[in-house]
Amino acid sequence: MNNQPTTHRIHPHKFTLWMAIGSICMMFAGLTSAYIVKRNQDNFLEFDLPIIFWLSTIVIILSSVTMHLALKAYKARKTNKFKMFITATAALGALFAAMQAVGFLDLENHGIPLIGFKSNAAASFILVILGVHALHVLGGVVALVITFVKALFKKTNQYNNIPVEVLSTYWHFVGILWIYLLVFLIWLR
Amino acid sequence: MSNAAVLHSNIGTMHDDHSAHHEHHHQETFINKYVFSQDHKMIAKQFLITGMVWALIGGFLSVLFRMQLGFPEESFPWLEDLLGKWWAAGGRITAQGYYALVTTHGTVLVFFVLTAGLSGTFANFLIPLQIGARDMASPFMNMLSYWFFFAAGVIMLASIFVQTGPFSGGWTAYPPLSALGDASPGSKTGMDMWIISMALFVVSSLLGGLNYIATILNMRTKGMSMTRMPLTIWALLFTAILGVLSFPVLLSGFILLIFDRNFGTSFYLSDIFLASTNTALPNEGGSAILFQHLFWFLGHPEVYIIMLPAMGMVSEIISINSRKPIFGYLAMVGSLFAIATLAFLVWAHHMFVTGLNPFLGSIFALLTLLIALPSSIKVFNWLTTLWRGNIRLTPGMLFAIGFVSMFISGGLTGIWVGNATLDIHLHDTYFVIAHFHLVMGVASMFGMFAGVYHWFPKMYGRHMNNTLAYIHFWITLIGAYLIFWPMHYQGLAGMPRRYYDYSIWESFKQFSELNRFISIVVFITFIAQLLFLINFFYSIWKGRKATNLNPYGANTLEWTTPINPGHGNWPGEIPEVHRWAYDYGKDGKDFITQTTPVGEEESTEHH
Numbered sequence A: 001m002n003n004q005p006t007t008h009r010i011h012p013h014k015f016t017l018w019m020a021i022g023s024i025c026m027m028f029a030g031l032t033s034a035y036i037v038k039r040n041q042d043n044f045l046e047f048d049l050p051i052i053f054w055l056s057t058i059v060i061i062l063s064s065v066t067m068h069l070a071l072k073a074y075k076a077r078k079t080n081k082f083k084m085f086i087t088a089t090a091a092l093g094a095l096f097a098a099m100q101a102v103g104f105l106d107l108e109n110h111g112i113p114l115i116g117f118k119s120n121a122a123a124s125f126i127l128v129i130l131g132v133h134a135l136h137v138l139g140g141v142v143a144l145v146i147t148f149v150k151a152l153f154k155k156t157n158q159y160n161n162i163p164v165e166v167l168s169t170y171w172h173f174v175g176i177l178w179i180y181l182l183v184f185l186i187w188l189r
Numbered sequence B: 001m002s003n004a005a006v007l008h009s010n011i012g013t014m015h016d017d018h019s020a021h022h023e024h025h026h027q028e029t030f031i032n033k034y035v036f037s038q039d040h041k042m043i044a045k046q047f048l049i050t051g052m053v054w055a056l057i058g059g060f061l062s063v064l065f066r067m068q069l070g071f072p073e074e075s076f077p078w079l080e081d082l083l084g085k086w087w088a089a090g091g092r093i094t095a096q097g098y099y100a101l102v103t104t105h106g107t108v109l110v111f112f113v114l115t116a117g118l119s120g121t122f123a124n125f126l127i128p129l130q131i132g133a134r135d136m137a138s139p140f141m142n143m144l145s146y147w148f149f150f151a152a153g154v155i156m157l158a159s160i161f162v163q164t165g166p167f168s169g170g171w172t173a174y175p176p177l178s179a180l181g182d183a184s185p186g187s188k189t190g191m192d193m194w195i196i197s198m199a200l201f202v203v204s205s206l207l208g209g210l211n212y213i214a215t216i217l218n219m220r221t222k223g224m225s226m227t228r229m230p231l232t233i234w235a236l237l238f239t240a241i242l243g244v245l246s247f248p249v250l251l252s253g254f255i256l257l258i259f260d261r262n263f264g265t266s267f268y269l270s271d272i273f274l275a276s277t278n279t280a281l282p283n284e285g286g287s288a289i290l291f292q293h294l295f296w297f298l299g300h301p302e303v304y305i306i307m308l309p310a311m312g313m314v315s316e317i318i319s320i321n322s323r324k325p326i327f328g329y330l331a332m333v334g335s336l337f338a339i340a341t342l343a344f345l346v347w348a349h350h351m352f353v354t355g356l357n358p359f360l361g362s363i364f365a366l367l368t369l370l371i372a373l374p375s376s377i378k379v380f381n382w383l384t385t386l387w388r389g390n391i392r393l394t395p396g397m398l399f400a401i402g403f404v405s406m407f408i409s410g411g412l413t414g415i416w417v418g419n420a421t422l423d424i425h426l427h428d429t430y431f432v433i434a435h436f437h438l439v440m441g442v443a444s445m446f447g448m449f450a451g452v453y454h455w456f457p458k459m460y461g462r463h464m465n466n467t468l469a470y471i472h473f474w475i476t477l478i479g480a481y482l483i484f485w486p487m488h489y490q491g492l493a494g495m496p497r498r499y500y501d502y503s504i505w506e507s508f509k510q511f512s513e514l515n516r517f518i519s520i521v522v523f524i525t526f527i528a529q530l531l532f533l534i535n536f537f538y539s540i541w542k543g544r545k546a547t548n549l550n551p552y553g554a555n556t557l558e559w560t561t562p563i564n565p566g567h568g569n570w571p572g573e574i575p576e577v578h579r580w581a582y583d584y585g586k587d588g589k590d591f592i593t594q595t596t597p598v599g600e601e602e603s604t605e606h607h
């Protein structure tokens, strides 16, 4: 579908993505409001977030930049550049998820168990909320890899911007979601 | 180019039953036509038939537990032969069996029958046909939605057969029963499977819902503005929005539950004492109420997810069969919107007795009672549509009117339980059972029956048998009232729900005759449902062939397709729409289809 005449309606797949984003937001709204309810009850442990969560923030912001560049390259039909940036984005995404995992271990090592009977809900929430978020990032990584492989084996000369645009919107979304979660957790210690 | 052309250029335009050789088209094999089909009409039928299987199972479970409630002293040796010792030792339903039956009945009917079976079927079937699209925005996601539902069903079904039985803590799955394996037999493997099944179900609903919304908002044919959409489509749109926004919250509640169950966290669990192990739990500080908040934030919208599709179909069927425009179209849309919005603001009315702050309780009571407004607008409009109509009592129409009757009966008691002060007495009694079975259970079942009877010719190109349908209707209507009406009195007398045996209870001994009566009506009504099943399956192959493209003289687009539409729905171009769907009896014409251009002489209201 190369030369589509301009249409005023948003592409259905993009629209579906926005709805899905709304849906994911509701899930995190559920988790974070559960956190608020819990925090207002007794016995809610207070502790500092590991430094690595700050570093992972930098990583995910960087990945948003590379994603943006990848989309730009794609639109300019610069395939090699596109492949490079999409690889970088996927790698940064994977690195982000790994850093979150290191953060969990860090808490455990400082005597703040996340699971098990000795755990406090305050810590378990970190695992659940950040864990579910990291899964969403990893889902994006899988999509990036698929896009990359598709670009690798592309035979025709036809380009369709939609899948890449959808992916990039999703990627920026998980980045913004992370920043919201970080601010939320710092605010409500 | 329209969205439809962008997405479905590969569907090809059509393959009629008779135009066997269509060159440019992919080969249709049995597998991709009947199993992994991406045709919305086939997926709708898959949802419908799977839903019917579940309705049969869920209904049969209620027959079993009504045997216990109606005949607590008797034993039926054949029951043990049929179900085995775990369920019916000595021919009497066991206590653990009873709770397993009630829980599975509730879960299956609420989620598998009245959510997937109802909106899965009719959203899939009607959305593309009535808005003029060749298929859904993403036929592939649509197919996935069905198969996730199927997988959820397989796991739920399997859970019935595990050694420790299926989950038995009620369809609401409150902790600690749902969080602690040691709490009851059903809390072990049965609950693991319940939660996996429900998680798959949530995924299925989300995939379906996203698709329905995207399709309705983006794929309408030329001329089909939002205000020209049939009310079915409006209702299905709001249903999908409710689902997409509330199911993820349930999922987050489930995730925390999984952590408490499997990883020793204390979201819901605290240091409660367990009789079965004779120790206190090591957990600290968890709150079971937290789960209730997360559950009912979905749970209440869920009851409207069940209700709205039925409302939409009933509006459509009543208008067609009264040969009159629907009364107050915009008010109907507005009230759907109001109901959908309020649905998110009332969840705590299920929690009036949890120690909720009474001030908060009064706010939730107020918001809850507000729902009565849009609800009564709808009832008023259905009645005024019927008023002095040229009424045709087709089976679909009878069930639609039956729906209105049930909705009124059950809705009125909503006003009782919505008052926090009254609810303190009525909560967890048979009064609540009566309320929600009439307003949601039976009413939505009626909506579903109405839809099936009405759209059957479009689904299968044949007609169902009317005589059987009438017998089915009257037995079901009378049966439903005889079953649920008396429960109001039991509830007012304080009879609590979810007990295994009331005969040993001095205050409720007086009801043993009544309980027996209710149970007998349950058996009869259940058997009457078999008439429907027989009629349905017989008619698919042997029913009277439909010869008329538009058997009801209806205005909507689905009746402009061939009698057996292929994938792509319309052989040629998708028709253009020139007016709303409710021009019945206008300017002396019996009906004017949506595809008829507006005439020069025509009176001007509503296009």
Ligand code: HEM
Residues within 6 Å of the ligand: B172, B303, B304, B306, B307, B349, B350, B368, B369, B371, B372, B375, B411, B412, B413, B414, B415, B417, B418, B419, B423, B426, B427, B428, B432, B435, B436, B439, B440, B441
């Ligand atoms: C005027 C409208 C309605 C009002 C004011 C209302 C109010 C209530 C209240 C306050 C309860 C909680 C009672 C208790 O547990 O003590 C309740 C229970 C329930 N209602 Fe309604 N309701 C209304 C309409 C509906 C509709 C339309 C449906 C379904 C489509 C529905 C389905 C249910 C269900 C399933 C329950 C019980 C859930 C359970 O505890 O297992 N209600 N209703």
Ligand SMILES: [Cu+2]
Residues within 6 Å of the ligand: B299, B300, B303, B346, B347, B349, B350
């Ligand atoms: Cu409710």
